[in-house]
Amino acid sequence: MAKFKAFDGKELNINNFYRNQHGFLVVNGPSLNDVDKSLLTQPGIMTLGVNNGPAAFRPNLWIMADDNTSFIRSIWLDPRIVKFVPEGKKGKKLFHNDEFKEMETSVGDCSSIVYYERNYKFEPEKWLHQDSLNWGNKTHICGCGYEHKQIKDKDGNWKKPPDKICPKCGDYNRFGHYNIIYLAVGLMFHLGFRTLNIVGADFHMDKGHTYAFDQARSRNSIKNNNAQYEEANKRFDALKPHFEKHGYNVFNCYEDSGLKSFPYKSLEQAVSDATENLPPAVTDKWGVWRCQENTKGLYDRKANEKQAKKRRKGDMTIDEFLRMKGVA
Numbered sequence: 001m002a003k004f005k006a007f008d009g010k011e012l013n014i015n016n017f018y019r020n021q022h023g024f025l026v027v028n029g030p031s032l033n034d035v036d037k038s039l040l041t042q043p044g045i046m047t048l049g050v051n052n053g054p055a056a057f058r059p060n061l062w063i064m065a066d067d068n069t070s071f072i073r074s075i076w077l078d079p080r081i082v083k084f085v086p087e088g089k090k091g092k093k094l095f096h097n098d099e100f101k102e103m104e105t106s107v108g109d110c111s112s113i114v115y116y117e118r119n120y121k122f123e124p125e126k127w128l129h130q131d132s133l134n135w136g137n138k139t140h141i142c143g144c145g146y147e148h149k150q151i152k153d154k155d156g157n158w159k160k161p162p163d164k165i166c167p168k169c170g171d172y173n174r175f176g177h178y179n180i181i182y183l184a185v186g187l188m189f190h191l192g193f194r195t196l197n198i199v200g201a202d203f204h205m206d207k208g209h210t211y212a213f214d215q216a217r218s219r220n221s222i223k224n225n226n227a228q229y230e231e232a233n234k235r236f237d238a239l240k241p242h243f244e245k246h247g248y249n250v251f252n253c254y255e256d257s258g259l260k261s262f263p264y265k266s267l268e269q270a271v272s273d274a275t276e277n278l279p280p281a282v283t284d285k286w287g288v289w290r291c292q293e294n295t296k297g298l299y300d301r302k303a304n305e306k307q308a309k310k311r312r313k314g315d316m317t318i319d320e321f322l323r324m325k326g327v328a
Contacts, residue, residue: 002190003131005087005115012114016192018046022274023193025184028053029202031254032212035267040199042289044275048188050180053200054081056212063184065118065135068107069095079111084187087115118183121145124238128246133186139176143235144169177231185236189248196250197270203229203258229258236261297322 001015024040024047026032037057040047049059051066054075063084064071069092075081076094090108095101107113117132121141127134140148140161146168148161165172181201188196200212205225210217217225236250240261243250251265265273275281279293297304304322 001131002133002187003117004084007108007111007113009115014114015190019192020194021046021192022195022197022270023048023188023191024270024274025181025188025196025198026050026053026057026059027181027184027198027200028056028211028213029200029204029254029257030209030212031202031256032056032200035199035253038289039267039271042271042275042281043291044278044281045271046193048184049081050184052211052213052215054078055214061187063116063180063187064089065178065180065183068092069102071095072097073103076105076107076110082112082114083110084114084116086118090115116187122182122235124235124242127186127239128189128242128248133183133190135180135183136178137174137176141175142166142169142171143174143177143231144171148175173227174231174234177228179228179232181232182235185250189246194247194249195273196248197253197265197267197274198250198259198262199253199267201252201254201257201259203232205229233259233261 001013004012004014006012022044024045026040026047026049028051032053033056039045040057046061047057047059048061048063049057050063052071052075053059054062055072058078059081061082061084062075065086068076068085068089073094073096075083085107090106092107094103094105094107094110096103118135119130119132120135120138122134122137122143123130123145137143140150140158144166146166150161151159153159161175166174185196202209205217205222207217207219207222210222236259250262251270252259252262253265253267253270255264255266257264279291281289282292283289308322
Protein backbone atom coordinates (compact mmCIF):
# COMPACT_ATOMS: atom_id res chain seq x y z
CA MET A 1 0.00 0.00 0.00
CA ALA A 2 1.16 3.51 -0.75
CA LYS A 3 2.05 5.83 2.11
CA PHE A 4 0.20 9.13 2.38
CA LYS A 5 0.46 11.92 4.95
CA ALA A 6 -1.85 14.71 6.04
CA PHE A 7 -0.87 18.39 6.37
CA ASP A 8 0.48 17.79 9.89
CA GLY A 9 2.74 14.92 8.85
CA LYS A 10 0.56 12.20 10.34
CA GLU A 11 -0.09 9.04 8.35
CA LEU A 12 -3.24 9.18 6.27
CA ASN A 13 -4.54 5.80 5.16
CA ILE A 14 -6.64 6.45 2.06
CA ASN A 15 -5.74 3.30 0.17
CA ASN A 16 -8.88 1.87 -1.44
CA PHE A 17 -10.88 4.95 -0.43
CA TYR A 18 -12.63 4.69 -3.83
CA ARG A 19 -12.78 0.90 -3.79
CA ASN A 20 -13.82 -0.69 -7.10
CA GLN A 21 -14.94 2.59 -8.64
CA HIS A 22 -14.50 4.03 -12.13
CA GLY A 23 -12.12 6.98 -12.37
CA PHE A 24 -11.14 9.47 -15.06
CA LEU A 25 -7.57 10.64 -15.54
CA VAL A 26 -7.69 13.94 -17.40
CA VAL A 27 -4.35 14.74 -19.02
CA ASN A 28 -3.44 17.76 -21.03
CA GLY A 29 -3.39 17.11 -24.76
CA PRO A 30 -5.25 19.56 -27.04
CA SER A 31 -7.88 16.90 -27.76
CA LEU A 32 -9.29 17.71 -24.30
CA ASN A 33 -10.71 20.90 -25.79
CA ASP A 34 -12.73 18.90 -28.32
CA VAL A 35 -14.74 16.78 -25.88
CA ASP A 36 -17.88 17.62 -23.91
CA LYS A 37 -16.21 18.21 -20.56
CA SER A 38 -19.58 18.69 -18.87
CA LEU A 39 -19.85 14.90 -18.96
CA LEU A 40 -16.99 14.80 -16.49
CA THR A 41 -18.81 17.00 -13.97
CA GLN A 42 -21.98 14.96 -13.52
CA PRO A 43 -22.78 12.79 -10.45
CA GLY A 44 -20.69 9.64 -10.16
CA ILE A 45 -17.66 10.93 -12.05
CA MET A 46 -14.35 11.24 -10.17
CA THR A 47 -11.55 13.01 -12.01
CA LEU A 48 -7.81 13.34 -11.47
CA GLY A 49 -5.89 16.14 -13.18
CA VAL A 50 -2.16 16.71 -13.58
CA ASN A 51 0.18 19.70 -13.75
CA ASN A 52 -1.54 22.78 -15.26
CA GLY A 53 -4.50 20.78 -16.52
CA PRO A 54 -6.96 22.60 -14.21
CA ALA A 55 -6.47 25.64 -16.47
CA ALA A 56 -8.55 23.68 -19.01
CA PHE A 57 -10.65 21.48 -16.69
CA ARG A 58 -11.15 21.60 -12.90
CA PRO A 59 -10.79 18.06 -11.49
CA ASN A 60 -11.72 16.56 -8.12
CA LEU A 61 -8.18 15.35 -7.49
CA TRP A 62 -4.82 16.61 -8.75
CA ILE A 63 -1.21 15.39 -8.69
CA MET A 64 2.10 17.11 -9.36
CA ALA A 65 5.81 16.31 -9.06
CA ASP A 66 7.86 19.07 -10.72
CA ASP A 67 8.74 22.56 -9.47
CA ASN A 68 5.59 23.84 -7.73
CA THR A 69 6.14 27.35 -9.16
CA SER A 70 5.34 25.97 -12.61
CA PHE A 71 1.68 25.56 -11.70
CA ILE A 72 -1.13 28.12 -11.60
CA ARG A 73 -1.99 29.43 -8.14
CA SER A 74 -5.73 28.73 -8.41
CA ILE A 75 -5.01 25.01 -8.08
CA TRP A 76 -3.27 25.52 -4.75
CA LEU A 77 -5.87 27.97 -3.45
CA ASP A 78 -8.94 25.94 -4.46
CA PRO A 79 -10.13 23.83 -1.49
CA ARG A 80 -12.37 21.75 -3.75
CA ILE A 81 -9.33 20.15 -5.39
CA VAL A 82 -7.58 17.48 -3.30
CA LYS A 83 -3.91 17.96 -4.12
CA PHE A 84 -1.36 15.10 -4.06
CA VAL A 85 2.08 16.61 -3.53
CA PRO A 86 5.58 15.26 -2.71
CA GLU A 87 6.30 16.03 0.95
CA GLY A 88 9.52 17.83 0.02
CA LYS A 89 7.43 20.65 -1.51
CA LYS A 90 5.81 21.54 1.83
CA GLY A 91 7.83 24.66 2.55
CA LYS A 92 8.07 25.91 -1.03
CA LYS A 93 6.46 29.24 -1.88
CA LEU A 94 3.66 29.53 -4.42
CA PHE A 95 4.11 31.61 -7.55
CA HIS A 96 1.67 34.32 -8.70
CA ASN A 97 1.28 33.39 -12.36
CA ASP A 98 -0.43 36.70 -13.31
CA GLU A 99 2.00 39.03 -11.53
CA PHE A 100 4.99 36.70 -12.09
CA LYS A 101 6.36 36.93 -8.58
CA GLU A 102 6.74 34.70 -5.56
CA MET A 103 3.87 34.68 -3.07
CA GLU A 104 4.05 34.65 0.72
CA THR A 105 1.84 31.55 0.83
CA SER A 106 3.65 28.20 0.85
CA VAL A 107 2.48 24.78 -0.29
CA GLY A 108 2.10 23.73 3.33
CA ASP A 109 -0.28 26.63 3.98
CA CYS A 110 -2.79 25.30 1.46
CA SER A 111 -5.86 23.24 2.33
CA SER A 112 -6.82 19.78 1.05
CA ILE A 113 -3.19 18.68 0.62
CA VAL A 114 -2.12 15.02 0.73
CA TYR A 115 1.59 14.22 0.71
CA TYR A 116 2.96 11.16 -1.07
CA GLU A 117 6.35 9.54 -1.66
CA ARG A 118 8.01 8.96 -5.05
CA ASN A 119 10.45 6.35 -6.24
CA TYR A 120 12.75 6.46 -9.24
CA LYS A 121 13.13 2.87 -10.43
CA PHE A 122 10.61 1.31 -12.80
CA GLU A 123 9.93 -2.29 -11.77
CA PRO A 124 6.77 -3.76 -13.39
CA GLU A 125 6.49 -6.70 -10.99
CA LYS A 126 6.48 -4.42 -7.94
CA TRP A 127 4.81 -1.36 -9.47
CA LEU A 128 1.33 -1.85 -7.99
CA HIS A 129 2.52 -2.89 -4.54
CA GLN A 130 5.16 -0.35 -3.55
CA ASP A 131 4.67 2.05 -0.65
CA SER A 132 5.63 4.91 -2.98
CA LEU A 133 4.56 5.99 -6.46
CA ASN A 134 6.89 5.48 -9.42
CA TRP A 135 7.73 8.59 -11.45
CA GLY A 136 10.13 6.94 -13.90
CA ASN A 137 13.88 6.37 -13.71
CA LYS A 138 16.94 8.32 -12.70
CA THR A 139 19.49 8.98 -15.43
CA HIS A 140 21.62 5.91 -14.61
CA ILE A 141 18.69 3.46 -14.77
CA CYS A 142 17.22 2.06 -18.01
CA GLY A 143 13.54 1.33 -18.46
CA CYS A 144 14.39 -2.36 -18.71
CA GLY A 145 15.92 -2.28 -15.22
CA TYR A 146 19.62 -2.13 -16.05
CA GLU A 147 21.64 0.26 -13.88
CA HIS A 148 24.84 2.02 -14.91
CA LYS A 149 27.44 2.11 -12.17
CA GLN A 150 27.18 5.53 -10.58
CA ILE A 151 30.32 7.63 -10.31
CA LYS A 152 30.78 10.83 -8.33
CA ASP A 153 32.68 13.84 -9.63
CA LYS A 154 35.39 15.70 -7.66
CA ASP A 155 32.72 17.71 -5.82
CA GLY A 156 30.94 14.59 -4.64
CA ASN A 157 27.99 14.90 -7.02
CA TRP A 158 26.74 11.95 -9.03
CA LYS A 159 27.91 12.15 -12.62
CA LYS A 160 25.46 11.55 -15.45
CA PRO A 161 26.39 8.23 -17.07
CA PRO A 162 27.63 8.39 -20.68
CA ASP A 163 25.07 7.77 -23.38
CA LYS A 164 25.59 4.27 -24.63
CA ILE A 165 23.52 1.30 -25.65
CA CYS A 166 22.03 -0.60 -22.72
CA PRO A 167 23.69 -4.04 -22.57
CA LYS A 168 20.43 -5.58 -21.37
CA CYS A 169 17.82 -4.31 -23.87
CA GLY A 170 20.03 -2.85 -26.63
CA ASP A 171 18.40 0.59 -26.45
CA TYR A 172 19.95 3.91 -25.43
CA ASN A 173 16.89 6.18 -25.19
CA ARG A 174 15.38 4.67 -22.07
CA PHE A 175 17.56 6.13 -19.31
CA GLY A 176 16.18 8.76 -16.96
CA HIS A 177 12.59 9.11 -18.18
CA TYR A 178 10.10 10.85 -15.88
CA ASN A 179 6.42 11.28 -16.70
CA ILE A 180 3.57 12.52 -14.52
CA ILE A 181 1.23 9.94 -16.08
CA TYR A 182 3.04 7.13 -14.23
CA LEU A 183 2.34 8.81 -10.90
CA ALA A 184 -1.29 9.45 -11.86
CA VAL A 185 -2.05 5.91 -13.03
CA GLY A 186 -0.36 4.46 -9.95
CA LEU A 187 -2.20 6.81 -7.60
CA MET A 188 -5.61 5.85 -8.99
CA PHE A 189 -4.88 2.17 -8.38
CA HIS A 190 -3.84 2.77 -4.76
CA LEU A 191 -6.96 4.88 -4.19
CA GLY A 192 -9.01 1.83 -5.17
CA PHE A 193 -10.19 2.66 -8.68
CA ARG A 194 -10.31 -0.48 -10.77
CA THR A 195 -11.51 1.05 -14.03
CA LEU A 196 -9.50 4.01 -15.27
CA ASN A 197 -10.49 6.07 -18.30
CA ILE A 198 -7.81 8.39 -19.71
CA VAL A 199 -9.00 11.58 -21.38
CA GLY A 200 -6.83 14.02 -23.36
CA ALA A 201 -3.89 11.68 -23.95
CA ASP A 202 -2.80 12.90 -27.40
CA PHE A 203 0.73 11.56 -26.90
CA HIS A 204 2.03 13.61 -29.80
CA MET A 205 3.51 17.08 -29.74
CA ASP A 206 4.59 19.57 -32.38
CA LYS A 207 4.89 23.35 -32.53
CA GLY A 208 1.18 23.90 -33.13
CA HIS A 209 -0.02 21.03 -30.99
CA THR A 210 1.21 21.25 -27.38
CA TYR A 211 -1.33 21.38 -24.54
CA ALA A 212 -5.00 22.05 -23.85
CA PHE A 213 -3.92 25.35 -22.27
CA ASP A 214 -1.68 28.15 -23.49
CA GLN A 215 1.93 26.97 -23.32
CA ALA A 216 4.57 27.09 -26.07
CA ARG A 217 7.36 24.51 -26.23
CA SER A 218 10.87 24.72 -27.61
CA ARG A 219 12.06 22.39 -30.33
CA ASN A 220 14.13 20.47 -27.79
CA SER A 221 11.20 20.20 -25.35
CA ILE A 222 8.96 18.86 -28.12
CA LYS A 223 11.59 16.26 -29.01
CA ASN A 224 11.92 15.21 -25.36
CA ASN A 225 8.16 14.98 -24.87
CA ASN A 226 7.70 12.80 -27.94
CA ALA A 227 10.50 10.54 -26.68
CA GLN A 228 8.69 10.29 -23.33
CA TYR A 229 5.46 9.31 -25.07
CA GLU A 230 7.25 6.57 -26.99
CA GLU A 231 8.85 5.28 -23.80
CA ALA A 232 5.55 5.42 -21.90
CA ASN A 233 4.02 3.00 -24.41
CA LYS A 234 6.83 0.53 -23.72
CA ARG A 235 6.43 0.82 -19.98
CA PHE A 236 2.66 0.52 -19.99
CA ASP A 237 2.97 -2.51 -22.29
CA ALA A 238 5.20 -4.06 -19.62
CA LEU A 239 2.69 -3.15 -16.90
CA LYS A 240 -0.44 -4.42 -18.68
CA PRO A 241 -0.10 -8.08 -17.59
CA HIS A 242 0.19 -6.94 -13.97
CA PHE A 243 -2.79 -4.62 -14.37
CA GLU A 244 -4.84 -7.49 -15.77
CA LYS A 245 -3.73 -9.84 -12.98
CA HIS A 246 -5.01 -7.41 -10.35
CA GLY A 247 -8.20 -6.38 -12.13
CA TYR A 248 -7.05 -2.89 -13.08
CA ASN A 249 -8.79 -2.03 -16.35
CA VAL A 250 -7.41 0.99 -18.20
CA PHE A 251 -9.04 2.56 -21.28
CA ASN A 252 -8.08 5.42 -23.58
CA CYS A 253 -10.92 7.80 -24.46
CA TYR A 254 -9.13 9.43 -27.43
CA GLU A 255 -9.30 7.25 -30.53
CA ASP A 256 -6.44 8.97 -32.39
CA SER A 257 -4.13 8.93 -29.39
CA GLY A 258 -0.44 8.06 -29.61
CA LEU A 259 -0.90 6.07 -26.38
CA LYS A 260 -1.49 2.64 -27.90
CA SER A 261 -1.09 0.47 -24.79
CA PHE A 262 -4.75 0.64 -23.76
CA PRO A 263 -7.94 -0.12 -25.72
CA TYR A 264 -10.20 2.69 -26.89
CA LYS A 265 -13.50 3.47 -25.22
CA SER A 266 -15.55 6.54 -26.08
CA LEU A 267 -15.95 9.11 -23.33
CA GLU A 268 -19.74 8.77 -23.58
CA GLN A 269 -19.52 5.00 -23.01
CA ALA A 270 -17.03 5.41 -20.17
CA VAL A 271 -19.33 7.90 -18.42
CA SER A 272 -22.32 5.61 -18.97
CA ASP A 273 -20.45 2.66 -17.47
CA ALA A 274 -19.34 4.74 -14.48
CA THR A 275 -22.87 5.94 -13.69
CA GLU A 276 -24.95 2.87 -14.52
CA ASN A 277 -25.90 2.27 -10.87
CA LEU A 278 -26.98 5.86 -10.26
CA PRO A 279 -30.38 7.42 -11.04
CA PRO A 280 -30.50 9.43 -14.28
CA ALA A 281 -28.65 12.75 -14.13
CA VAL A 282 -30.16 15.99 -15.39
CA THR A 283 -29.18 19.64 -15.21
CA ASP A 284 -31.27 22.27 -13.44
CA LYS A 285 -32.07 25.72 -14.84
CA TRP A 286 -28.61 26.89 -13.78
CA GLY A 287 -26.89 24.10 -15.67
CA VAL A 288 -25.90 22.21 -12.50
CA TRP A 289 -26.04 18.41 -12.58
CA ARG A 290 -28.21 16.49 -10.12
CA CYS A 291 -29.67 13.00 -9.90
CA GLN A 292 -33.33 12.78 -10.87
CA GLU A 293 -34.93 10.74 -8.07
CA ASN A 294 -37.88 10.80 -5.71
CA THR A 295 -37.60 12.61 -2.37
CA LYS A 296 -41.30 12.99 -1.58
CA GLY A 297 -42.40 11.37 1.70
CA LEU A 298 -38.96 10.15 2.83
CA TYR A 299 -38.84 12.22 6.01
CA ASP A 300 -42.39 11.21 7.06
CA ARG A 301 -42.38 7.62 5.82
CA LYS A 302 -42.20 5.82 9.16
CA ALA A 303 -44.66 8.15 10.89
CA ASN A 304 -47.16 7.82 8.04
CA GLU A 305 -46.84 4.03 8.00
CA LYS A 306 -47.53 3.94 11.72
CA GLN A 307 -50.54 6.23 11.30
CA ALA A 308 -51.82 4.12 8.43
CA LYS A 309 -51.78 1.01 10.57
CA LYS A 310 -53.89 2.74 13.23
CA ARG A 311 -56.43 4.16 10.79
CA ARG A 312 -56.71 1.28 8.38
CA LYS A 313 -60.33 0.27 7.86
CA GLY A 314 -61.88 -2.59 6.01
CA ASP A 315 -59.80 -3.80 3.09
CA MET A 316 -57.80 -0.57 2.69
CA THR A 317 -54.11 -1.43 2.56
CA ILE A 318 -51.26 0.68 3.88
CA ASP A 319 -50.22 1.48 0.31
CA GLU A 320 -53.75 2.63 -0.54
CA PHE A 321 -53.87 4.80 2.54
CA LEU A 322 -50.51 6.36 1.73
CA ARG A 323 -51.65 7.07 -1.81
CA MET A 324 -54.77 8.70 -0.39
CA LYS A 325 -52.47 10.88 1.75
CA GLY A 326 -50.49 11.75 -1.36
CA VAL A 327 -47.19 10.37 -0.07
CA ALA A 328 -46.93 7.13 -2.07
